[in-house]
Amino acid sequence: MNRSQRxxxxxxxxxxxxxxxxxxxxxxxxxxxxxxxxxxxxSGLGLGRGARRExxxxxxxxxxxxxxxxxxAGWLRVLGYGTLVLVVMLxxxxxxxxxxxxxxxxxxxxxRIAIFLPYAVPGVAATLLWGFLYLPSLSPIxxxxxxxxxxxxxxxxxxxxxxxxxxTGFNMLVLYTTLRAIPRDLYExxxxxxxxxxxxxxxxxxxxxxxxxxxxxxFSIIATIQVFTEPTTLRPLTNxxxxxxxxxxxxxxxxxxxxxxxxxxxxxxxxxxISLVLSFGFLRIVRDRAFGEG
Amino acid sequence: MAAHxxxxxxxxxxxPTGLLLLGALYCLFPVCWVLIAxxxxxxxxxxTSTLAFxxxxxxxxxxxxxxxxxVFWLWAGNTLLYAGGGALLSTAxxxxxxxxxxxYRFPGRNLIFNLLIGGILVPSVVLAxxxxxxxxxxxxxxxxxxxxxxxxxxxxxxxxxxxYATAAIPDSMLEAGRIDGxxxxxxxxxxxxxxxxxxMVTIFLFQFVAIWNNFLLPFIMLGDDGKFxxxxxxxxxxxxxxxxxxxxxLILTGAFLSLIPLIVLFLxxxxxxxxxxSSGAVK
Numbered sequence: 001m002n003r004s005q006r007x008x009x010x011x012x013x014x015x016x017x018x019x020x021x022x023x024x025x026x027x028x029x030x031x032x033x034x035x036x037x038x039x040x041x042x043s044g045l046g047l048g049r050g051a052r053r054e055x056x057x058x059x060x061x062x063x064x065x066x067x068x069x070x071x072x073a074g075w076l077r078v079l080g081y082g083t084l085v086l087v088v089m090l091x092x093x094x095x096x097x098x099x100x101x102x103x104x105x106x107x108x109x110x111x112r113i114a115i116f117l118p119y120a121v122p123g124v125a126a127t128l129l130w131g132f133l134y135l136p137s138l139s140p141i142x143x144x145x146x147x148x149x150x151x152x153x154x155x156x157x158x159x160x161x162x163x164x165x166x167x168t169g170f171n172m173l174v175l176y177t178t179l180r181a182i183p184r185d186l187y188e189x190x191x192x193x194x195x196x197x198x199x200x201x202x203x204x205x206x207x208x209x210x211x212x213x214x215x216x217x218x219f220s221i222i223a224t225i226q227v228f229t230e231p232t233t234l235r236p237l238t239n240x241x242x243x244x245x246x247x248x249x250x251x252x253x254x255x256x257x258x259x260x261x262x263x264x265x266x267x268x269x270x271x272x273x274i275s276l277v278l279s280f281g282f283l284r285i286v287r288d289r290a291f292g293e294g
Numbered sequence: 295m296a297a298h299x300x301x302x303x304x305x306x307x308x309x310p311t312g313l314l315l316l317g318a319l320y321c322l323f324p325v326c327w328v329l330i331a332x333x334x335x336x337x338x339x340x341x342t343s344t345l346a347f348x349x350x351x352x353x354x355x356x357x358x359x360x361x362x363x364x365v366f367w368l369w370a371g372n373t374l375l376y377a378g379g380g381a382l383l384s385t386a387x388x389x390x391x392x393x394x395x396x397x398y399r400f401p402g403r404n405l406i407f408n409l410l411i412g413g414i415l416v417p418s419v420v421l422a423x424x425x426x427x428x429x430x431x432x433x434x435x436x437x438x439x440x441x442x443x444x445x446x447x448x449x450x451x452x453x454x455x456x457x458y459a460t461a462a463i464p465d466s467m468l469e470a471g472r473i474d475g476x477x478x479x480x481x482x483x484x485x486x487x488x489x490x491x492x493x494m495v496t497i498f499l500f501q502f503v504a505i506w507n508n509f510l511l512p513f514i515m516l517g518d519d520g521k522f523x524x525x526x527x528x529x530x531x532x533x534x535x536x537x538x539x540x541x542x543x544l545i546l547t548g549a550f551l552s553l554i555p556l557i558v559l560f561l562x563x564x565x566x567x568x569x570x571x572s573s574g575a576v577k
Contacts, residue, residue: 006398009478013394016387017410020447025413028424035424092317099314104307107315113564114318117325120556122507124525125549128532129324132331132546137539140327140344165321173567197307219414226417229509233529236536248419252514255423268420275417 035265036061061266071267074247075274077156082224084160085167090217092164093171094209098201100172101179112176116169123166127233130162135237150238159230167223171216178212179205214286218279225275228252247271325553332550336543354547361544368520369527370552373506376441376523381502383446385494388501392455393486397463407456414449422514429515440515441523445505451497458493459486495566499559506556524552 039057065071096115100108118126133139134149141149149158182205190200206213228248235241243257244250247267255264331339335350342348358366395407425444429435463486471481487494509525516522519530528548535541560567 006400006478010394010398010400010403013390013398013482014406017391017447017452018406020387020443021410021413024425024444024447025416025421028421028428029416031424031428032420035427096314096317099310102307102310105311105314106306107311111314111318113561115314115321116567117557117560118321120503120560121325121553122509122525122556124509124528125552126324128528128545128549129328131532132542133324133327137340138331138344138542143344165324168317169321222415222417226419228419232509232513233532236533248417248510251419251423256514261423261427264423268417268423272417272420276415279415 032265032268035261036269039262061262065266065270070244071247071250074244074250078227078246081156081160085163085224086220089164089167090171092168093175096172097175097179098205100176102197104197116173118166119169123229124233126166127162127230131234131237134158150240152240155238155240162230174216175209175212178209182208221279222275328546328550332547336540339542354543358544358547366548369522369524372521373523377502377506380442380445380505381498384448384451384501385498387446388451388455388497389487389490389494391452393459393482395456396459410452411449418510422511426514435515436517438521441512448501451501454497459490463489499563499566
């Protein structure tokens with residue numbers, strides 16, 4: 001439609017985005033890669049000029065990050081936490097989206113707005129609210145249930161609850177919007193054939209929703225791997241969360257408490273690599289399963 | 295969402311309605327609880343029933359605004375600056391980029407689109423720490439710019455803008471403008487962008503919420519609490535007051551007040567909260 005006489009215009013329109021991309025994405029990524037391969041070497045007693053030099057160490061930092069016990073413990077915690085959050089949050093999001101779309105509910109508008117509402121609550125505020133609700137001295141829940149929500153084993157579930165509370169609404173909205181875009185007569189045909197609402201949901205709607213479910217899952221995986229706000233905010237209320245509870249918290253500690261930027265850079269590259277592998281791995285598995293192609 | 299007018303009324307199910315209402319209750323519960331808790335005086339907070347309103351709301355608010363010479367006001371103002379300014383710039387950049395990607399064919403189009411969208415896969419920490427170091431080198435860490443600038447480019451915003459521009463702007467309109475002798479720049483500002491306004495409102499809202507809710511970037515960038523947004527401010531308030539129950543009122547009132555602007559924005563802008571802009575364009 002548009003030929004080359006438009007010349008430089010599209011590039012001109014894209015200049016702001018490309019400049020921002022370069023400054024705040026490409027350069028920082030490059031700088032992380034650079035830092036991850038460097039380390040300060042101290043020669044002699046470490047006194048005087050030139051005694052501390054930054055040298056190239058190749059993959060040493062990344063290898064050290066991969067061998068770090070604290071980091072692996074963090075990965076295991078996040079794996080448990082993340083699996084729980086993904087399954088419950090996306091399960092609820094799918095259930096609510098299907099219920100909203102069925103013709104058999106009342107007060108659907110109220111429920112939709114209420115369930116989406118936590119999206120407007122910042123992670124810090126959400127964790128703070130639930131954190132206080134977990135405190136024995138304040139909690140109305142503790143009056144009914146005698147559970148220590150901030151104990152060594154329960155704290156993971158309590159944190160997962162905060163993430164599920166905050167994330168279900170957005171994912172529900174994505175799935176619900178997709179459902180609304182599907183032509184209604186597709187269901188009418190199934191109804192005339194005598195299919196129940198449940199059968200229509202399972203046999204017709206869920207298969208049509210598959211691409212949207214995959215998309216929300218990938219985004220949720222990426223977000224969950226980077227969990228930082230919830231454990232950091234909950235820490236002042238309990239002593240069961242260490243400063244290296246999640247991999248991202250360890251990066252923060254290395255960079256700003258210990259001052260070891262090189263380890264922090266190497267660890268953040270490991271986090272990026274694992275998150276890429278998991279999201280692409282997931283995409284591959286579902287593609288093979290769902291569409292039978294490799 | 296207009297479909298319910300033509301829908302045939304069917305018998306409604308108790309179980310589906312009940313499940314949805316349970317979900318709604320779960321989501322509303324903490325918000326209602328903090329609304330009630332924020333009205334309680336320090337004495338009432340630990341003694342009265344959790345569902346009974348207290349009498350100390352205005353005292354709490356006054357105390358919060360007096361806290362450290364009114365630093366809470368500063369946090370609120372900063373948040374508005376970061377979220378409002380950032381979302382405005384982000385919407386402008388997204389709209390112009392999305393329009394160019396949707397309506398022009400040019401060498402490198404797919405490469406540029408894939409690069410810009412690929413940014414969504416990069417974990418924020420991989421960016422936040424080097425961004426902090428680079429900002430320190432030019433003396434801008436711990437400044438408003440350090441929080442504002444990195445949040446302008448947003449892959450999702452560009453993606454939405456492209457989808458919206460494709461659906462909302464007919465090629466024939468652009469061709470007609472060209473025949474009338476309009477330059478490409480005029481076509482964009484006079485024809486394309488006005489048609490993209492509803493989509494731009496949606497992008498603005500998503501970006502506003504994303505920046506308003508961001509914790510990691512300002513937490514890393516800022517040291518001076520006069521530049522904090524509400525998220526980092528609330529965190530420091532909690533970190534300072536977690537062991538002093540006397541400060542709980544302050545924290546809960548702060549949390550409650552920080553929720554109001556977004557909830558209002560959210561309830562008044564219902565029709566713009568869409569995640570699929572291609573269907574919304576045809577009205």
